[in-house]
Amino acid sequence: xxxxxxxxxxxxxxxxxxxxxxxxxxxxxxxxxxxxxxxxxxxxxxxxxxxxxxxxxxxxxxxxxxxxxxxxxxxxxxxxxxxxxxxxxxxxxxxxxxxxxxxxxxxxxxxxxxxxxxxxxxxxxxxxxxxxxxxxxxxxxxxxxxxxxxxxxxxxxxxxxxxxxxxxxxxxxxxxxxxxxxxxxxxxxxxxxxxxxxxxxxxxxxxxxxxxxxxxxxxxxxxxxxxxxxxxxxxxxxxxxxxxxxxxxxxxxxxxxxxxxxxxxxxxxxxxxxxxxxxxxxxxxxxxxxxxxxxxxxxxxxxxxxxxxxxxxxxxxxxxxxxxxxxxxxxxxxxxxxxxxxxxxxxxxxxxxxxxxxxxxxxxxxxxxxxxxxxxxxxxxxxxxxxxxxxxxxxxxxxxxxxxxxxxxxxxxxxxxxxxxxxxxxxxxxxxxxxxxx
Numbered sequence: 018x019x020x021x022x023x024x025x026x027x028x029x030x031x032x033x034x035x036x037x038x039x040x041x042x043x044x045x046x047x048x049x050x051x052x053x054x055x056x057x058x059x060x061x062x063x064x065x066x067x068x069x070x071x072x073x074x075x076x077x078x079x080x081x082x083x084x085x086x087x088x089x090x091x092x093x094x095x096x097x098x099x100x101x102x103x104x105x106x107x108x109x110x111x112x113x114x115x116x117x118x119x120x121x122x123x124x125x126x127x128x129x130x131x132x133x134x135x136x137x138x139x140x141x142x143x144x145x146x147x148x149x150x151x152x153x154x155x156x157x158x159x160x161x162x163x164x165x166x167x168x169x170x171x172x173x174x175x176x177x178x179x180x181x182x183x184x185x186x187x188x189x190x191x192x193x194x195x196x197x198x199x200x201x202x203x204x205x206x207x208x209x210x211x212x213x214x215x216x217x218x219x220x221x222x223x224x225x226x227x228x229x230x231x232x233x234x235x236x237x238x239x240x241x242x243x244x245x246x247x248x249x250x251x252x253x254x255x256x257x258x259x260x261x262x263x264x265x266x267x268x269x270x271x272x273x274x275x276x277x278x279x280x281x282x283x284x285x286x287x288x289x290x291x292x293x294x295x296x297x298x299x300x301x302x303x304x305x306x307x308x309x310x311x312x313x314x315x316x317x318x319x320x321x322x323x324x325x326x327x328x329x330x331x332x333x334x335x336x337x338x339x340x341x342x343x344x345x346x347x348x349x350x351x352x353x354x355x356x357x358x359x360x361x362x363x364x365x366x367x368x369x370x371x372x373x374x375x376x377x378x379x380x381x382x383x384x385x386x387x388x389x390x391x392x393x394x395x396x397x398x399x400x401x402x403x404x405x406x407x408x409x410x411x412x413x414x415x416x417x418x419x420x421x422x423x424x425x426x427x428x429x430x431x432x433x434x435x436x437x438x439x440x441x442x443x444x445x446x447x448x449x450x451x452x453x454x455x
Contacts, residue, residue, distance in 0.1 A: 028108035030078030033138040037165040038075035111137040193244035197276035208350035285311040304412040306366035307343040315349040366445025393429040414449040
């Protein structure tokens with residue numbers, strides 16, 4: 018895999034780092050909120066810039082506020098990102114004076130010896146440019162007066178970034194498989210990603226709601242490129258008091274549909290909870306391939322593991338039967354046990370979700386099933402199935418053509434899909450069935 022250049026955005030809270038990040042990418046990835054301290058982890062994204070592929074990285078604010086319990090960890094992650102960067106962007110708020118702490122940060126960044134662009138943000142008009150002359154005492158490689166929100170002068174910034182970084186042809190970069198790690202709070206989602214990455218990329222804390230942004234980490238396994246998406250712990254909005262956490266929960270629910278594969282993480286010491294089942298239902302409804310990771314396997318004594326594994330799978334089959342198609346993997350983020358299997362399994366279920374079953378094989382299956390278990394319809398008679406065919410993938414979607422409009426009984430439809438799954442080995446993905454007159 019070719020190593021891509023990294024552009025890292027740094028600065029204090031509420032200067033517009035995340036807005037700049039989103040506007041450069043031309044899509045909303047980092048969360049933006051009027052409350053300071055929205056971003057905690059470093060948020061990475063693949064960026065296509067003038068025919069080049071880069072990593073663009075948004076960092077948490079260099080804040081000393083006592084209201085942010087994770088301030089030191091946030092600064093540490095931001096500084097680690099700066100050390101690995103090929104180009105640094107220091108964002109400042111053009112509507113106020115330069116802070117002494119910002120000048121100290123600027124001096125420390127200069128010592129790294131990397132290309133450093135100064136971006137003075139929130140300059141919405143040409144008139145405002147005349148009032149920020151004091152920023153020019155900062156000797157950077159270049160200074161840009163921009164309005165990220167309104168995209169003012171961002172083209173100049175993009176051209177300068179492109180000119181300073183090496184070209185990596187886009188066709189040499191494969192698209193990553195996007196694996197979203199979902200689950201309720203404090204089940205170990207961020208710890209799992211850190212273990213997969215082999216380093217502490219994400220902030221881990223006992224404080225519920227530590228992860229706010231939709232955070233992507235990029236790794237390579239057996240030559241395949243993966244994007245690991247750490248999401249905010251999902252819980253009922255009514256129970257979330259912090260407005261920033263509430264925003265992150267809403268965005269997480271929306272972003273699930275952008276993933277290729279979902280990994281539902283549950284705590285093996287306490288599952289399935291009602292919230293586990295609610296999230297599993299959300300995963301099933303999304304139509305995305307799914308794997309289930311039961312974390313904290315290291316807490317189970319060796320002599321009890323076989324029995325616990327059996328009971329755990331039974332619990333999923335009986336209480337979460339709507340996702341019983343998902344493979345179950347026992348993992349420990351603490352020790353690394355079974356963790357790499359998540360990536361291998363993600364590839365398998367993604368392939369299953371893309372399978373196309375030929376119409377002849379489907380109709381052979383249908384004829385056998387009609388003889389052994391005739392279809393049960395809501396009208397209870399007069400309906401004849403003409404044939405079955407597949408009309409879509411991700412999820413695999415099938416359509417039964419019948420002689421008159423009707424619906425299968427729910428219990429029979431569930432049975433039909435289970436038999437279809439077994440016949441064609443369609444594990445790891447939900448299935449959809451439609452009935453159409455024709």
